[in-house]
Amino acid sequence: MEKENTVIRVRDLVKKFGHFVADDHLSFDVYKGEIFGFLGANGAGKTTAIRMLCGLLEPTSGELTVAGLDGFKQREAIKRRIGYMSQKFSLYEDLTVHENIRLFAGIYGIPTRIRREKTEELLEKLELTSARKKLVRDLPLGWKQKLAFSLAIIHDPSIVFLDEPSGGVDPVTRRRFWDLIYEAAHEGITVFVTTHYMDEAEYCDRVAIMSAGKIVALDTPEALKKEWDATSMDGVFLKLARSNE
Amino acid sequence: MMISVENIEKKYGEVKALRGVSLDVKEGELFGLIGPDGAGKTSLIRILVTLLKPDAGSATVNQLDVVDDFRKLRKQLGYMPGRFSLYPDLSVEENMNFFATVFGTTIEENYDLVKDIYQQIEPFKERLAGRLSGGMKQKLALSCALIHAPKVLILDEPTTGVDAVSRKEFWEMLKRLQKMGITIFVSTPYMDEANLCDRVALIQDGNILTIDTPEKVTQSFAHKLWAIRSDNMYLCIHHLREHPEAESVFGFGEYLHVTWKNQEMQAEEMMNYLTGLGHTNVEVKETEPGIEDVFMDLMQKHDS
Known part of the structure; x- marks a missing residue:
């Protein structure tokens, strides 16, 4: 039962760079349709961990399964099965909205016969139909963010990784973006998200906190606040995530 | 200066x-x-x-x-x-x-x-x-x-x-x-x-x-502000936004922050509305606005 619902399975995962241990025996599971928050101070080992989960980096030792694929031997297949969006959106600024959608649909191997239909569907959902010929460069930041997220999940991945997706946008846009995240999770896509905004940690079903290469806490925001006697996730984070400089 | x-x-x-x-x-x-x-x-x-x-x-x-x-x-x-x-x-x-x-x-x-x-x-x-x-x-x-x-x-x-x-x-x-x-x-x-x-x-x-x-900025917030949550936050946002009296509904940490067009709206009414739609563990309470509430309010006023 649990195995069926586990989208990411991590056991004793280690990544070393020379003598430096960036990730030190990480173990956790992420379940289907869950919003999983991944927090930690700069340099705690978050980025290295995400790069392994996305198939971009080969782990040193341990076990890793992502969407049923092996994190050591099937890294190319993992890359095709997941979605990824970072703060630096991966949109092409000098292509139009429509061209960007076609490009990503092509890259992710959406069959030609449904590509057109999918494109129109997406334009309509994002209310970008009238802006289809606009260069992405000329779109407001909030629209770019919505487009980048929708393209990251255009191939219906079972999991999407969001690496600090909401930095710098205004508070309304930031919340509209979380509406999209909720919607994706509601539709069964697992969302793995890192953020520096502690209020966003509260939107997650479960949160893992990393410090100095280890996971020092993993639970629901509610349970973490109770355990660490804090009124907010900010309080929990300050108690747990010692800067390791 | x-x-x-x-x-x-x-x-x-x-x-x-x-x-x-x-x-x-x-x-x-x-x-x-x-x-x-x-x-x-x-x-x-x-x-x-x-x-x-x-x-x-x-x-x-x-x-x-x-x-x-x-x-x-x-x-x-x-x-x-x-x-x-x-x-x-x-x-x-x-x-x-x-x-x-x-x-x-x-x-x-x-x-x-x-x-x-x-x-x-x-x-x-x-x-x-x-x-x-x-x-x-x-x-x-x-x-x-x-x-x-x-x-x-x-x-x-x-x-x-x-x-x-x-x-x-x-x-x-x-x-x-x-x-x-x-x-x-x-x-x-x-x-x-x-x-x-x-x-x-x-x-x-x-x-x-x-x-x-910062104190005076938050005091300038002119609406009654409510913090609301239930077990299904995704549907909670949707249901509240569908309410004809709802003015703004946004996530704020573990709660939603909600303002109503009708300032007389009572907690009980909100509670009944959500439980009537099948929500469980509904919580409704008045809350103090923060800088972000004010910012969002002012920027939306400025846009219109």
């Missing part, structure tokens, strides 16, 4: 970055300029530090005009830009010496001012600046900005992309510098940092939305 800005306008081609910005910063104040990316924060800061000329309006820092007196002014202000702009191929110590020499001083002369901060990176003084961690780069940049004992310190988003622990430490450093008599003007996209400032200006789309102490 240590900083005085009057009706500053700045355009880049068709894009209006600043649409008539005015504000004053008192001597010894820690003043925050708060707004999202693209609001005009960097443009205003670059004008204040004499790196950019305004199209209209005027500004003075320590009674010196930012355009006419730029040479004099540059000697009196410390500036920490948003991007790391020290020399990556010089060591920590070489960077410090370089900036000290440019300003006609030495590290020793103003050591008292930077001691607290510099001591934390001194063990690595032989290391190339480009090879420091993010937090250490930030401390070096701050030390270099202070090396000539400026009267005013102007920082452009020093905490962007920095984790919550390092952010807290950075603000503690700023507070200590303020106690040493330095006026501080700092921009940030993080609304929660407003409470660490004496006064703040909220900026959006090149307009100042409000200027006041």
Whole structure:
């Protein structure tokens, strides 16, 4: 039962760079349709961990399964099965909205016969139909963010990784973006998200906190606040995530 | 006034970055300029530090005009830009010496001012600046900005992309510098940092939305604000937005913050509405607004 619902399975995962241990025996599971928050101070080992989960980096030792694929031997297949969006959106600024959608649909191997239909569907959902010929460069930041997220999940991945997706946008846009995240999770896509905004940690079903290469806490925001006697996730984070400089 | 800005306008081609910005910063104040990316924060800061000329309006820092007196002014202000702009191929110590020499001083002369901060990176003084961690780069940049004992310190988003622990430490450093008599003007996209400032200006789309102490800014919120939650937050947002009396419904940490067109709306009515739609563990309570609530309210008023 649990195995069926586990989208990411991590056991004793280690990544070393020379003598430096960036990730030190990480173990956790992420379940289907869950919003999983991944927090930690700069340099705690978050980025290295995400790069392994996305198939971009080969782990040193341990076990890793992502969407049923092996994190050591099937890294190319993992890359095709997941979605990824970072703060630096991966949109092409000098292509139009429509061209960007076609490009990503092509890259992710959406069959030609449904590509057109999918494109129109997406334009309509994002209310970008009238802006289809606009260069992405000329779109407001909030629209770019919505487009980048929708393209990251255009191939219906079972999991999407969001690496600090909401930095710098205004508070309304930031919340509209979380509406999209909720919607994706509601539709069964697992969302793995890192953020520096502690209020966003509260939107997650479960949160893992990393410090100095280890996971020092993993639970629901509610349970973490109770355990660490804090009124907010900010309080929990300050108690747990010692800067390791 | 240590900083005085009057009706500053700045355009880049068709894009209006600043649409008539005015504000004053008192001597010894820690003043925050708060707004999202693209609001005009960097443009205003670059004008204040004499790196950019305004199209209209005027500004003075320590009674010196930012355009006419730029040479004099540059000697009196410390500036920490948003991007790391020290020399990556010089060591920590070489960077410090370089900036000290440019300003006609030495590290020793103003050591008292930077001691607290510099001591934390001194063990690595032989290391190339480009090879420091993010937090250490930030401390070096701050030390270099202070090396000539400026009267005013102007920082452009020093905490962007920095984790919550390092952010807290950075603000503690700023507070200590303020106690040493330095006026501080700092921009940030993080609304929660407003409470660490004496006064703040909220900026959006090149307009100042409000200027006041953080307490007075939050007190200005004119609606009754409700915190609501249930077991299914996704559906809770949708159901509340569908309610004809709902004015705004947004996530705020573990609760939704909700305002109603009808200020007389009672908690019981909201409770019944949600349980009637099948929600479980519904919680409804009145709550105090924060800076973000005010910001969102003001920016939506400004747009309409």
